Amino acid sequence: MEDKLIVIANETYTSALALQGYLNSNGIECYLKNVNLIQPNISDNVKVQIREADAERAIKLLVELDDPGRGEHNVRRILVPIDFSEHSNNAALFALRIAHVYGAELKLLHVFNSPIVDLIPFSDAASVQIDVDLNFHTLQKNAKKQLVKAFEQIKRYARENGMDTVKIGYSLREGFPSYGIIDSCRRHKPGIVIMGTKGEGFRSNELVGDVAMDVAKEVNIPLLVIPEKAVLKDIYEVKNVLYAARLDDNDYAAIRKLAVILSAFKVNIWCINCTDEPENAIARARLSSLKDYAKKTIKKANIQFELVKGKYCAETFRGFISGRRIDLFAVTMHKRNLLSRLFNPSLTRKMLAEADIPMLIFPD
Structure with missing residues (x-):
């Protein structure tokens, strides 16, 4: 009986020819x-097939071809968007x-909305502009006052808890929260963004906060999202991490x-x-x-690899989180469809809320 043929890739005709060679x-x-x-040459969904018995060797060759180990990530700067909510x-x-653990710089960021006036009668434009300017400066002044207060509280907490060596700064931006955060990421290039969701300025959508989703879609930086109901632990108490592999x-x-x-x-x-x-x-x-790659390139981490049977991934992961006492859930976000291949968004949000754990999102 002949070996079964399986599809290892879907490519354009040119790429498929190169892969075949x-x-x-x-x-x-x-x-x-x-x-x-x-x-x-117009074929754009060419299936590249191999014998099933050659699958493992072929995958290893593709890994070597792609050289996925480039671009190792270091945490040197951390950006924290805040809206002054307790969360x-x-x-x-x-x-x-x-x-404090990594000797990284910490920057607090607050983005405040300025007033927008539409359909102003021409005769009233001057007086309205004065009101808008006054309102803007009032909002800016109040936002800066709150930001400085939050900054001083963080500095005081750092001094009182032996973390006064951390360099802490703050930045005030005007505009929509998501755009302000995205622009700050591009300007300051932090190693990671850490933010809460559904604070006073964050609305919640089906997966995580709208602002967090916008940021995750646009920046090429890991994003640590802390759900509203998450029970925060000291970082040293994070013992078990689940990475949802695709x-x-x-x-x-x-x-x-x-x-x-996590090193x-x-x-x-x-x-x-x-x-x-x-x-x-x-x-x-x-x-x-993936297991062989991790074994060769990651020396200190204790990583277990499993294929878990489940028709509904969100429910499967939720059960795994509960059963293994997972403290952190990590996933790679597919920007083209916002994780829809892997999860039902409403189930994911429910899973995170019930599990009370942070979510670490990696860009694809």
Whole structure:
């Protein structure tokens, strides 16, 4: 009986040809399917097939080709958007502890909304402009007063708890919260953003706060989201971490960044892929390749790899979080569809709320 053919990639015709040549040159027979025989160059969903028995070797070759170990992440600057709610202030204290461990700089950021006036009658424009200017300066003055107060509270907490070596600064921006945070990330290039959700200035959507989602979509920086009901622990009490693997190229960079971020702590990391076909050869090969990569490049972390059977991933992960006493949930965000391939957003939000744990989002 002939070996079963399986699809290892979907590519354009040109990329599929290059991949076929690469695999063939390394002793793996490779076949192309869905090629337009009349105009092959216009084919954009060519299936690259190999024998099932060659799956593990092929995945390892693809990992070497992609070189996923580039761009190791270091935490040197931490950005903390705050809105002066108790929850965002708690997130700032959590960030302070992380900054102290890594010797990182901590910057508090507050973005306040300025008034917008529409449809002003021409005859009233001058008087309205004066009112707007006065209102803007009042808002700016009040926002700065609150920000300085929060800054002084953080500084005092740092002094009283032996963390006075942390360099702490603050920044005040005007505009919409998400745009202000995104622009600050691009200007200051922090190593990580830590923020609470659903504070006084944050609305909640189906997954996490709207502001947090906007930031996660636009910046190429890890984002630590702390849900409103999360029970915050001291950073040293974080012992068990769950990484939701998607078994694609993004996992290699994400698992490395996760290990670097947590390198100062003794933690157990579970790298889990939820699938309704745990015996699938491609899934097993990709997980094995990820495990081999972690073994070679991450020396100190204790990482376990598992394929967990489950039809509904959010519920499966929620059960895993509860059963293994997970303290931190990490995931790579697919910007094109906002995690919709992996989760039902409403279930994810419910899972996080009930589990009471922070969520670490890596960009793809």
